[in-house]
Amino acid sequence: MKQGLVIKSTGSWYTVKAEDGEIHNCRIKGRFRMDGIRTTNPISVGDRVDFEVENEADVIVNIHERKNYIIRKSSNLSKHSQIIASNIDQAFLIVTVNYPLTTTTFIDRFLAAAEAYRIPVSLIFNKIDRYRPNDKDRLYDLRHTYSKIGYKCYEISAKQGIHIEQMKEILKGKINLLSGHSGVGKSTLINKIQPGLDLKTGEISEAHAQGKHTTTFSEMFELDFGGYIIDTPGIRGFGTIDMAKEEMSHFFPEIFKKSQQCQFNNCTHVHEPQCAVKAAVEIGEICMSRYESYLGMIMEDEDNKYRI
Ligand code: GDP
Ligand code: ZN
Numbered sequence: 541m542k543q544g545l546v547i548k549s550t551g552s553w554y555t556v557k558a559e560d561g562e563i564h565n566c567r568i569k570g571r572f573r574m575d576g577i578r579t580t581n582p583i584s585v586g587d588r589v590d591f592e593v594e595n596e597a598d599v600i601v602n603i604h605e606r607k608n609y610i611i612r613k614s615s616n617l618s619k620h621s622q623i624i625a626s627n628i629d630q631a632f633l634i635v636t637v638n639y640p641l642t643t644t645t646f647i648d649r650f651l652a653a654a655e656a657y658r659i660p661v662s663l664i665f666n667k668i669d670r671y672r673p674n675d676k677d678r679l680y681d682l683r684h685t686y687s688k689i690g691y692k693c694y695e696i697s698a699k700q701g702i703h704i705e706q707m708k709e710i711l712k713g714k715i716n717l718l719s720g721h722s723g724v725g726k727s728t729l730i731n732k733i734q735p736g737l738d739l740k741t742g743e744i745s746e747a748h749a750q751g752k753h754t755t756t757f758s759e760m761f762e763l764d765f766g767g768y769i770i771d772t773p774g775i776r777g778f779g780t781i782d783m784a785k786e787e788m789s790h791f792f793p794e795i796f797k798k799s800q801q802c803q804f805n806n807c808t809h810v811h812e813p814q815c816a817v818k819a820a821v822e823i824g825e826i827c828m829s830r831y832e833s834y835l836g837m838i839m840e841d842e843d844n845k846y847r848i
Pocket of ligand 1 (some may be wrong): 667
């Protein structure tokens with residue numbers, strides 16, 4: 541029996557990189573039920589598996605316990621989920637304060653989802669070469685807001701190659717999820733980091749991703765200097781995640797910390813008296829835009845779960 545890492549999945553075939561570096565094409569035999577979720581595709585990229593080498597096709601016989609995974613539901617009502625990727629070491633949201641604008645609502649939803657999935661997450665501000673003074677002010681504000689909470693913030697220009705070496709250091713040896721609105725420069729960044737990949741940039745890449753929305757195919761790009769980047773066509777962020785209203789504040793670290801001082805231990809920080817969170821927002825200790833994102837998420841229609 542051998543051990544390896546699943547680096548590509550087509551739904552019926554899995555590409556596994558064994559510990560000795562050899563590539564094996566594997567199938568699965570029997571049934572897997574992992575983590576108590578019903579899934580149409582039990583194995584995903586990022587899974588560590590045991591497999592038997594056989595004549596016809598190698599066979600995956602065991603999946604190691606996952607430290608985390610991200611899922612996509614087939615539909616809102618469906619109990620069936622598809623695991624998109626597992627064992628993600630870190631996630632990055634690529635943010636542009638202009639060309640195009642990334643809103644704080646979008647940033648905060650992404651960060652909250654990462655917290656819910658227990659995936660360490662950082663922000664990469666791209667296109668710093670293009671910003672005018674107004675944009676720069678906005679960038680410094682955001683950087684201040686998020687680094688104060690504890691999120692790492694990086695500033696790069698993928699196009700001009702600014703701080704790319706630093707990015708490589710950070711990605712090295714890890715399984716990385718890169719995300720961001722279309723047009724923020726994700727493909728440009730990946731191409732700079734790993735030139736051989738030759739990802740399409742601009743409009744074409746977007747049309748391509750849209751068309752593949754229902755595919756079960758996902759893949760990790762191996763980095764020459766060690767590590768992987770997850771690319772899941774059609775998924776710009778995290779897929780679907782169910783976050784209960786009551787536990788929403790757990791996914792906003794600074795709100796959660798402050799909530800220990802609220803009068804009621806089940807305080808939702810909306811209407812309750814003696815709310816430490818609201819008081820902190822008033823004096824600017826907790827950023828208003830973060831609080832607004834939090835409110836937006838708890839007020840949202842129950843049926844409309846977070847598709848980030
Ligand atoms: P994606 O949709 O996130 O993959 O974005 P692309 O990589 O396709 O980039 C979208 C557009 O932004 C392209 O025209 C890129 O040339 C441009 N772009 C990407 N990174 C930068 C950057 O750092 N500075 C500037 N000025 N333009 C960039
Ligand atoms: Zn409160």
